[in-house]
Amino acid sequence: MTSSSRPRRQKVTLKHVADAAKVSKATASLALNNNPRISEPTRQRVLEAVEALGYVYNRHAAGLRTQRSYTIGLIIKDVSNPFNAELTSGAESQLADHDYSLVLATTDDDLGKQSRMVQTMLERDVDGLILSPAAHTAIESMRRWMQFCPLVLLIPYYSELAADCVGMDDEQGTRRAVEHLIERGHRRIAFVGGFAAQATRQKRLDSYRDTLRRHSIDYDPALCIASPVTRRGGYDAIHQLLRMSTPPSAAYCYSDVNAFGVMLGLRAAGLEAGKDFAVIGFDDVPEASLWHPSLTTVSADPRGLGENAAQLMLRRIAEPDLPVKRIIMPSRLIVRDSTVAQVKAPR
Amino acid sequence: MTSSSRPRRQKVTLKHVADAAKVSKATASLALNNNPRISEPTRQRVLEAVEALGYVYNRHAAGLRTQRSYTIGLIIKDVSNPFNAELTSGAESQLADHDYSLVLATTDDDLGKQSRMVQTMLERDVDGLILSPAAHTAIESMRRWMQFCPLVLLIPYYSELAADCVGMDDEQGTRRAVEHLIERGHRRIAFVGGFAAQATRQKRLDSYRDTLRRHSIDYDPALCIASPVTRRGGYDAIHQLLRMSTPPSAAYCYSDVNAFGVMLGLRAAGLEAGKDFAVIGFDDVPEASLWHPSLTTVSADPRGLGENAAQLMLRRIAEPDLPVKRIIMPSRLIVRDSTVAQVKAPR
DNA sequence: AATCGCTGTTGAATCGATTGACTTCGGGAG
DNA sequence: CTCCCGAAGTCAATCGATTCAACAGCGATT
Numbered sequence: 132m133t134s135s136s137r138p139r140r141q142k143v144t145l146k147h148v149a150d151a152a153k154v155s156k157a158t159a160s161l162a163l164n165n166n167p168r169i170s171e172p173t174r175q176r177v178l179e180a181v182e183a184l185g186y187v188y189n190r191h192a193a194g195l196r197t198q199r200s201y202t203i204g205l206i207i208k209d210v211s212n213p214f215n216a217e218l219t220s221g222a223e224s225q226l227a228d229h230d231y232s233l234v235l236a237t238t239d240d241d242l243g244k245q246s247r248m249v250q251t252m253l254e255r256d257v258d259g260l261i262l263s264p265a266a267h268t269a270i271e272s273m274r275r276w277m278q279f280c281p282l283v284l285l286i287p288y289y290s291e292l293a294a295d296c297v298g299m300d301d302e303q304g305t306r307r308a309v310e311h312l313i314e315r316g317h318r319r320i321a322f323v324g325g326f327a328a329q330a331t332r333q334k335r336l337d338s339y340r341d342t343l344r345r346h347s348i349d350y351d352p353a354l355c356i357a358s359p360v361t362r363r364g365g366y367d368a369i370h371q372l373l374r375m376s377t378p379p380s381a382a383y384c385y386s387d388v389n390a391f392g393v394m395l396g397l398r399a400a401g402l403e404a405g406k407d408f409a410v411i412g413f414d415d416v417p418e419a420s421l422w423h424p425s426l427t428t429v430s431a432d433p434r435g436l437g438e439n440a441a442q443l444m445l446r447r448i449a450e451p452d453l454p455v456k457r458i459i460m461p462s463r464l465i466v467r468d469s470t471v472a473q474v475k476a477p478r
Numbered sequence: 479m480t481s482s483s484r485p486r487r488q489k490v491t492l493k494h495v496a497d498a499a500k501v502s503k504a505t506a507s508l509a510l511n512n513n514p515r516i517s518e519p520t521r522q523r524v525l526e527a528v529e530a531l532g533y534v535y536n537r538h539a540a541g542l543r544t545q546r547s548y549t550i551g552l553i554i555k556d557v558s559n560p561f562n563a564e565l566t567s568g569a570e571s572q573l574a575d576h577d578y579s580l581v582l583a584t585t586d587d588d589l590g591k592q593s594r595m596v597q598t599m600l601e602r603d604v605d606g607l608i609l610s611p612a613a614h615t616a617i618e619s620m621r622r623w624m625q626f627c628p629l630v631l632l633i634p635y636y637s638e639l640a641a642d643c644v645g646m647d648d649e650q651g652t653r654r655a656v657e658h659l660i661e662r663g664h665r666r667i668a669f670v671g672g673f674a675a676q677a678t679r680q681k682r683l684d685s686y687r688d689t690l691r692r693h694s695i696d697y698d699p700a701l702c703i704a705s706p707v708t709r710r711g712g713y714d715a716i717h718q719l720l721r722m723s724t725p726p727s728a729a730y731c732y733s734d735v736n737a738f739g740v741m742l743g744l745r746a747a748g749l750e751a752g753k754d755f756a757v758i759g760f761d762d763v764p765e766a767s768l769w770h771p772s773l774t775t776v777s778a779d780p781r782g783l784g785e786n787a788a789q790l791m792l793r794r795i796a797e798p799d800l801p802v803k804r805i806i807m808p809s810r811l812i813v814r815d816s817t818v819a820q821v822k823a824p825r
Numbered sequence: 826a827a828t829c830g831c832t833g834t835t836g837a838a839t840c841g842a843t844t845g846a847c848t849t850c851g852g853g854a855g
Numbered sequence: 856c857t858c859c860c861g862a863a864g865t866c867a868a869t870c871g872a873t874t875c876a877a878c879a880g881c882g883a884t885t
Contacts, residue, residue, distance in 0.1 A: 142840095142841090144840090144841055144842080145841065145842060146841080146842095154864075154865090155864070155865045155866080156841090156842080156843095156865090156866095157843080157844080157864075157865055157866075157867095158863085158864055158865070160842065160843060160844085161843090161844090161864085164843085168862075168863065168864080169863070169864080170862085170863060170864095173863080173864085187597075187600050187601060187626065188601045188841095188842085189601065189603060189840095189841055189842065190598075190601045190602055190603070190842090191538040191541055191542060191547065191602070191603055191841085191842090192542055192840070192841035192842040192843090192870090193841080193842050193843070194538055194842085194870090195538060195539055195542060195840095195841080195842070195843090195869090195870045195871065195872090196841090196842055196843045196844080196869070196870050197842085197843065197844095197870085198870080200538065202581075202602075209567065210557070210563055210566050210567045210570065211560075211563050211564045211566075211567040211781070212563075213558075213560055213563065215563075216557055216558050216559075216560065216562075216563035216566075217558045219557050219558075219563075219582070220556065220557045220558040220584070223557065223582055223583070223584055224584065227583065227584070227595070230598075232581050232583065232598060232599075232602060233581065233582050233583070234549075234579050234580065234581050234582075235566070235570055235580050235581075235582045236570070236574065236579065236580070237567070237570055237571065237574070248574070250534075251537075251577075251579060252579075253534050254534060254535045254536065254537045255537055255538070255549075255579060256536060256537070256538055279534065391768065417765075418764070418765045418768060421738070421765060421768070421769065422768060423769075423770035434558070489870095489871090491870090491871055491872080492871065492872060493871080493872095501834075501835085502834065502835045502836075503835085503836095503871090503872080503873095504834075504835055504836075504837095504873080504874075505833085505834055505835070507872065507873060507874085508834090508873090508874090511873085515832075515833065515834085516833070516834080517832080517833060517834095520833080520834085535871095535872085536870095536871055536872065537872090538871085538872090539840090539870070539871035539872040539873090540871080540872050540873070541840090541872085542839090542840045542841065542842090542870095542871080542872070542873090543839065543840050543871090543872055543873045543874080544840085544872085544873065544874095545840080
């Protein structure tokens with residue numbers, strides 16, 4: 132059987148519509164754009180012709196003239212991670228509501244791939260770019276990109292750059308989490324996951340140290356383990372921590388994913404999270420409530436981030452000269468079972 | 479502080495490049511497309527001019543002439559669900575490797591929204607459309623869309639339509655799952671989740687009945703519960719099943735999500751999945767291995783689905799007249815703890 | 826010297842819309 | 856009877872590329 136799926140219909144253009152409605156191309160265009168200079172009967176004739184011929188508007192042709200593509204690029208590291216999936220979903224629905232389309236690209240956190248993706252976005256003439264920059268992205272690069280279209284960053288720590296951005300309140304979230312552990316009697320609290328190059332991690336680490344200091348607890352760098360943001364990363368980290376001469380009694384993790392790894396590692400070591408050792412994550416991904424024990428975590432509302440990013444972008448497009456806006460979304464500590472017990476041997 | 483994010487740079491076009499390189503627009507264009515008719519020294523001058531001016535190619539302008547947008551539309555119900563997120567990720571990376579961009583739209587399984595999204599995709603002049611059709615999508619609609627661009631369906635059960643498609647082997651997966659339960663001694667096996675309008679569910683239901691028949695087990699319609707594909711749906715279904723005079727001892731669920739609900743419902747009823755009652759899911763979402771007990775399920779490789787869909791599309795674009803190809807991806811039964819025990823009272 | 830064939834380059838039409846300037850027409854004011 | 860005006864349309868240039876047909880040089884052939 133030979134496919135009949137090849138498009139055979141030859142393109143119907145505005146010219147054809149105009150001819151069918153016995154008006155000029157100009158009139159047809161104005162009619163479709165609801166221009167008041169076109170009389171109602173004429174507009175109707177045009178609309179009927181559109182219907183009869185099965186005309187499909189060509190946005191690119193229009194965009195060539197109007198210099199608007201009604202397209203926003205979203206560049207993230209990876210869609211398959213549930214956090215980013217939610218974020219994408221939020222951005223897409225927000226944009227769709229305003230008649231914009233979302234072009235999606237992923238970078239795998241690779242600078243080379245990122246610059247190629249930005250490049251194709253610019254070639255596609257996006258009206259704006261929402262970007263979660265790969266590690267080590269130079270400010271200069273972003274500044275260059277901003278000459279072509281507005282940029283909204285999904286990270287709030289590039290204050291040197293006059294770009295709108297949205298992000299979580301990492302500082303407050305971290306403080307709450309660490310204080311929660313301190314209230315439960317913990318004194319040796321590990322910080323697990325992420326790499327130093329990540330600005331977000333740096334922010335959380337700073338806040339972690341600061342919170343310890345306020346509570347007169349010495350900061351011990353040996354308790355801070357860098358690792359990939361994966362279950363494996365958490366698993367390996369807890370393994371290393373448990374071998375210390377005075378191991379920690381709790382871990383604050385860079386991400387829920389790391390926290391899951393920590394919990395698996397605890398189980399493998401014969402310990403039970405929530406009972407023998409306290410664990411806190413970050414993100415509140417859906418699995419967090421399903422784990423056994425359920426995971427105490429800092430909620431990050433990724434969908435809200437996506438929605439806000441889209442809104443910032445739409446705002447910027449509508450009013451290019453507004454001052455820069457940086458949205459820091461409040462974070463909430465969701466207390467569940469993984470931190471339920473008091474520390475075993477309070478000193 | 480006023481934003482300097484407004485793009486101020488006025489557009490550099492091919493004409494400017496041509497002038498700078500002291501050649502015609504035509505030559506510049508040919509040079510950039512590596513046309514062998516242009517001499518090497520000339521090509522170099524053009525490339526230098528591109529560099530010097532910071533020229534950005536405009537794909538839409540080119541597409542207007544060439545009638546190719548190098549853009550593929552992906553329309554699904556919802557990105558936030560992990561299955562679809564994986565699928566999207568697979569499709570995106572495959573397309574990016576071939577220099578295509580992915581435009582993403584979601585329908586929330588709503589026919590109206592679906593047709594609006596398809597419409598904007600066509601207006602955007604996509605070179606192809608990958609579609610997971612909303613429930614009750616008419617074949618006629620899809621046939622119409624195929625007149626504009628090739629269509630790849632993410633469901634393999636529209637045989638009346640000459641469209642490429644990819645999908646799971648629901649039949650085989652279901653057979654394996656049901657046989658696994660039968661081997662464990664189960665005779666009353668429930669089928670939980672999904673609605674009759676879903677073609678995929680119908681397929682699995684048929685296979686479920688067929689497998690029972692081969693093993694001389696009577697089909698009992700009371701054991702088949704339709705429900706939303708959510709945890710709640712599974713929870714309510716098991717509740718209803720357990721109230722029967724002769725309740726089932728096992729459930730084969732339409733989706734992992736339903737299976738989680740069933741397990742929660744069992745726990746609420748004082749039963750333990752894997753010990754007192756067997757549960758099988760479908761999809762093998764990441765949580766499946768994390769649950770307690772871990773969930774036996776049919777693995778569905780969503781990323782592979784996305785990759786295959788993208789490949790089918792690229793193939794169709796390259797060779798429009800090839801015969802229709804339908805890819806059925808094999809499914810694997812992943813046996814875990816939720817089906818570990820033999821049936822309690824074999825008869 | 827005229828012709829031929831190459832190579833490398835260019836002019837101009839084209840893709841499908843938008844839009845500022847201009848035309849046409851009928852009616853009312855002067 | 857002119858003139859002006861507004862309403863409804865139309866003309867033609869334009870956006871930024873691609874591409875076909877034509878053409879200028881130039882050395883080789885007859």
